[in-house]
Amino acid sequence: MLRVLIFGLMLTVAAGASAQLYRWVDQDGKVRYSDTPPVGVKATTLKPPPGSSAAEPAEADAAAKGAKKGPLTPADQEAEYRKRQADAQKGREKQDQAQRDLEAKRDNCTRARESLAALESGQRVSRYTAEGERYYLDDALRAPEIARARESVNSWCN
Numbered sequence: 001m002l003r004v005l006i007f008g009l010m011l012t013v014a015a016g017a018s019a020q021l022y023r024w025v026d027q028d029g030k031v032r033y034s035d036t037p038p039v040g041v042k043a044t045t046l047k048p049p050p051g052s053s054a055a056e057p058a059e060a061d062a063a064a065k066g067a068k069k070g071p072l073t074p075a076d077q078e079a080e081y082r083k084r085q086a087d088a089q090k091g092r093e094k095q096d097q098a099q100r101d102l103e104a105k106r107d108n109c110t111r112a113r114e115s116l117a118a119l120e121s122g123q124r125v126s127r128y129t130a131e132g133e134r135y136y137l138d139d140a141l142r143a144p145e146i147a148r149a150r151e152s153v154n155s156w157c158n
Contacts, residue, residue: 021046105156112152119146 024043026032037043072080119125125137125145137145 021048109153109157112149112156116146116149116153119149 021033021035022037022043023031023033023046024038024041026041032038033046119137119142125142126134127137128134
């Protein structure tokens, strides 16, 4: 019996929460509100209060699309914080990679310039064959090596 009474009370509360509200002015000039419009009087329909179960379709669509109003929930704040942290980490990694690339380019430029300087200095320059034997560059072999060294300097230093 108690369960039936509680169930009936809950139905009454739920029906009142979703009821349509009407506003009208009575014969004495007083503004009245009711869930049923009076007969013979022009009544205006009121919008349901925000947050009620009878939300307008536009509000339901906006809520479905993820449009949020007001302050963020702690879970949303945490998700946005983690996203900002991940973006910042990616930015730092990108800057670090760019710095490493720049340093490698500088090192290669330095090596190319040193190689060109050694070839153009007139010193004896030696190379090794595939069998491991050392040979010295003469003028005929030195010219193509200088050309390759200049190409390396141009590609790494510019």
